[in-house]
Amino acid sequence: MEKLLLLGAEAIAQGAIDGGMSGVYAYPGTPSTEITEYIQHNKIALERKLHSQWSANEKTAMEAGLGMSYAGKRTMICMKHVGLNVAADAFINSAITGVNGGLVVTVADDPSMHSSQNEQDSRFFGKFAMIPILEPANQQEAYDMAYEAFELSEKLKIPVMIRITTRLSHSRAGVETRPLKNENKLTYPEDPIQFVLLPSNARKRYKGLLGLQSLMEQESERSSFNTFYPARNKSLGIIACGIAFNYLMENYQDRKFTNPVLQLGQYPLPFAKVEKLVSECEQVLVLEDGYPLVEEMLKGYLDKNSKIKGRLDGTIPRDGELNPDIVAKALGKEVKVGMKVPDIVANRPPELCSGCSHRDIYNALNETMLEFGKQKVFSDIGCYTLGALPPWNSINSCVDMGASITMAKGAADAGVHPAIAVIGDSTFTHSGMTALLDAVVENTPITVIISDNGTTGMTGGQASHATGRLEEICIGLGVKPDHVKVLTPLPKFHDEMVKVLREEMLYEGVSVIIPRRECIVQMVAKNKKDQKAKVEEVAQ
Amino acid sequence: MKSDIILAGVGGQGILSIAAVVGMAALENHLYLKQAEVHGMSQRGGAVQSHLRISEQEIASDLIPEGSADLIISVEPMESLRYLPWLSENGWLVTNTTPFVNISDYPDMKELLAEIEKLPHQIALNADEMARQVKSPRSSNMIMLGAASPFLDVPYQSLENGIKKIFGRKGERVVQLNIEALTAGRDFSEAHKK
Ligand code: SF4
Numbered sequence: 139m140e141k142l143l144l145l146g147a148e149a150i151a152q153g154a155i156d157g158g159m160s161g162v163y164a165y166p167g168t169p170s171t172e173i174t175e176y177i178q179h180n181k182i183a184l185e186r187k188l189h190s191q192w193s194a195n196e197k198t199a200m201e202a203g204l205g206m207s208y209a210g211k212r213t214m215i216c217m218k219h220v221g222l223n224v225a226a227d228a229f230i231n232s233a234i235t236g237v238n239g240g241l242v243v244t245v246a247d248d249p250s251m252h253s254s255q256n257e258q259d260s261r262f263f264g265k266f267a268m269i270p271i272l273e274p275a276n277q278q279e280a281y282d283m284a285y286e287a288f289e290l291s292e293k294l295k296i297p298v299m300i301r302i303t304t305r306l307s308h309s310r311a312g313v314e315t316r317p318l319k320n321e322n323k324l325t326y327p328e329d330p331i332q333f334v335l336l337p338s339n340a341r342k343r344y345k346g347l348l349g350l351q352s353l354m355e356q357e358s359e360r361s362s363f364n365t366f367y368p369a370r371n372k373s374l375g376i377i378a379c380g381i382a383f384n385y386l387m388e389n390y391q392d393r394k395f396t397n398p399v400l401q402l403g404q405y406p407l408p409f410a411k412v413e414k415l416v417s418e419c420e421q422v423l424v425l426e427d428g429y430p431l432v433e434e435m436l437k438g439y440l441d442k443n444s445k446i447k448g449r450l451d452g453t454i455p456r457d458g459e460l461n462p463d464i465v466a467k468a469l470g471k472e473v474k475v476g477m478k479v480p481d482i483v484a485n486r487p488p489e490l491c492s493g494c495s496h497r498d499i500y501n502a503l504n505e506t507m508l509e510f511g512k513q514k515v516f517s518d519i520g521c522y523t524l525g526a527l528p529p530w531n532s533i534n535s536c537v538d539m540g541a542s543i544t545m546a547k548g549a550a551d552a553g554v555h556p557a558i559a560v561i562g563d564s565t566f567t568h569s570g571m572t573a574l575l576d577a578v579v580e581n582t583p584i585t586v587i588i589s590d591n592g593t594t595g596m597t598g599g600q601a602s603h604a605t606g607r608l609e610e611i612c613i614g615l616g617v618k619p620d621h622v623k624v625l626t627p628l629p630k631f632h633d634e635m636v637k638v639l640r641e642e643m644l645y646e647g648v649s650v651i652i653p654r655r656e657c658i659v660q661m662v663a664k665n666k667k668d669q670k671a672k673v674e675e676v677a678q
Numbered sequence: 679m680k681s682d683i684i685l686a687g688v689g690g691q692g693i694l695s696i697a698a699v700v701g702m703a704a705l706e707n708h709l710y711l712k713q714a715e716v717h718g719m720s721q722r723g724g725a726v727q728s729h730l731r732i733s734e735q736e737i738a739s740d741l742i743p744e745g746s747a748d749l750i751i752s753v754e755p756m757e758s759l760r761y762l763p764w765l766s767e768n769g770w771l772v773t774n775t776t777p778f779v780n781i782s783d784y785p786d787m788k789e790l791l792a793e794i795e796k797l798p799h800q801i802a803l804n805a806d807e808m809a810r811q812v813k814s815p816r817s818s819n820m821i822m823l824g825a826a827s828p829f830l831d832v833p834y835q836s837l838e839n840g841i842k843k844i845f846g847r848k849g850e851r852v853v854q855l856n857i858e859a860l861t862a863g864r865d866f867s868e869a870h871k872k
């Protein structure tokens with residue numbers, strides 16, 4: 139046993155490795171990326187040859203993970219909250235198929251939207267699928283939950299969700315590790331049609347899932363992650379979910395609660411414990427980072443004068459992540475007010491790195507659009523989304539992965555011409571390919587710019603599935619070869635880029651333009667590594 | 679004993695290596711540590727900050743409550759002011775004075791320095807210039823850590839040990855340069871703190 143200094147995300151990774159995992163499946167997305175990256179570089183994981191390569195998207199990750207579980211091995215699938223939307227079909231159905239080897243879906247939510255389009259709460263998805271959810275309060279619990287989740291999953295024969303939020307995922311603390319477990323042996327499901335969700339079978343499996351609910355509740359009731367702290371002052375009881383417990387504790391410096399507290403780390407709700415708290419206290423404050431899931435469940439629909447307090451009645455702001463000050467205010471404690479930020483402090487938004495290839499293509503695109511008019515460029519999710527901000531103001535949409543091509547298609551169907559889609563190479567293979575196929579089938583007049591930097595830049599440079607096969611994919615999907623144009627996005631080719639963009643925009647069919655130049659950050663990192671390798675070679 | 683520290687800078691300026699050295703020092707002294715980082719969207723030249731907490735007692739929150747940070751260490755002058763709401767009444771602000779100008783409305787330097795000087799407990803130093811003087815232009819963040827060290831509740835020697843651990847792989851010379859930078863920063867603060 140060792141003590142390691144780990145990010146919450148890394149603690150989950152280490153817990154999964156130590157818990158006997160055989161593989162992780164994931165698509166990068168802040169704040170979940172570090173889980174898989176840690177596994178990719180971990181010594182034991184490398185020795186054991188655990189699967190840790192990136193998947194094309196969250197849905198393929200979810201399905202591959204289910205396949206590994208089918209074969210009896212323990213597997214983890216990781217994604218950010220919006221990625222779970224992509225995987226939702228497989229995810230919800232995995233609760234009906236159940237599992238063979240332990241299967242854990244770790245989802246990192248992003249309340250306050252530090253780097254996301256929304257702040258949806260994945261616990262709703264866990265509840266929707268009717269599976270157990272684990273929600274760690276700190277890095278140690280993140281480790282422990284990942285370590286124990288496979289067993290819970292195998293015991294109930296059902297997937298288990300671990301839900302974390304940005305703050306825990308990206309915060310470092312000491313974590314004590316536990317003994318390394320063996321991997322499972324290859325086995326096939328005892329029931330040969332368990333994974334066949336034909337209606338007749340699915341109905342049976344669904345009844346089985348419903349029947350499991352009381353067992354899941356019992357597990358929650360007994361769980362060491364759901365702790366009741368009794369106290370004298372019954373005027374207010376507190377339910378603190380996940381990391382909210384830390385913010386609560388911050389307000390009790392001697393760590394002694396004056397009011398009864400239920401720390402919640404495992405769902406479904408432990409009925410008896412919740413009832414005890416609610417019945418013995420005059421009011422109950424629910425602290426949860428994300429949506430008011432527990433609050434809503436306790437409150438009911440018509441109960442206007444409920445004794446349940448939280449985000450719904452304004453005791454806590456309806457949006458944004460929690461912090462110690464928000465909790466202090468909700469508890470009626472005095473909050474220190476710090477100094478003001480002087481007026482001269484200006485905003486400093488993120489921007490594309492200097493020398494980034496996206497800059498050059500946006501410059502060319504902006505010039506071309508002078509001729510074609512404004513508000514016709516649909517974009518997507520990646521570094522290039524920063525092209526929505528000044529000085530470029532080049533793009534008019536960013537909704538979800540792949541939506542640039544499909545939105546451009548819809549706009550073209552509505553009569554917008556030219557309709558332009560900007561997408562990245564990694565995003566294109568994530569969910570742009572099927573969108574492009576839709577356009578090809580109808581020969582919709584759209585111009586798709588796949589800004590190819592050879593990596594997944596936004597999340598720190600993970601391998602892109604498109605590298606080396608982009609033209610082939612586009613032509614394979616049916617784009618005419620003479621309308622697949624590769625450009626080199628550099629200032630000296632500006633005029634040429636404008637010329638090609640203009641030509642393709644005038645074309646009344648599907649065209650794909652691929653400006654290709656490596657991400658500067660990745661190039662510098664690679665050069666450093668090569669140099670180091672050379673020095674070492676010489677030294678030997 | 680506890681130190682609640684806000685590390686401030688611009689994405690890409692390497693505030694995380696300051697955190698890493700302090701983290702090593704905390705481990706050596708068997709202290710508890712929590713450090714919340716910023717990843718993703720805000721990194722590309724945007725404002726970034728990290729909450730770093732070390733304590734003899736177990737630490738609850740990953741975030742520092744407002745008005746209670748003991749120290750702001752900023753590798754950029756304007757960024758040092760962005761987090762004033764966190765600074766406690768007796769807290770120190772230690773900042774580099776070399777601006778990182780990647781926005782068109784960057785404030786006037788004179789006004790900026792005047793705002794910093796208004797604070798009762800502050801150390802402002804040109805770490806980039808000092809790093810050049812110790813012939814290690816990339817060690818300005820270790821100059822900053824050195825300058826902050828008198829206000830940090832960890833033994834100075836542990837910071838040096840932290841540098842040895844963090845930069846050890848890069849060779850003895852890199853370690854030595856970073857330790858020199860740390861010392862230079864430390865000396866500056868000792869001479870200028872009131
Ligand atoms: S990380 Fe790469 S792709 Fe992203 S802005 Fe920087 S250079 Fe461009």
